Amino acid sequence: MLSADDLASAERLPDGSLLLERADSDEELAAEALLLGEAGWELISRRERPGQTTVVTWAKSKGS
Incomplete structure (x- = not known):
């Protein structure tokens, strides 16, 4: 599951997007998507x- 340390150490693209390498199960990836979505990030x-x-890129939602 995604931790605060994962976010702190995540590679950031020049536009501020997060680039995360994840080896979690599909259920854990879905839970992370929900967690990050609620925190204002979009896949x-x-x-x-x-x-x-799995490599996932997230960007801060424009409304956040």
Whole structure:
């Protein structure tokens, strides 16, 4: 599950977006999406490849 340390150490793109590498289950990824969505972030992209870590990019919502 996503922790405050994960957010603090996440790679940031020049526009401030978060780039997270996640190896969690689908259920944990869905829970993170809900948590980040409630915190004002929106999913920009999600790259999944068999046998590799999922890479998810989040951007702060314009309304936040």
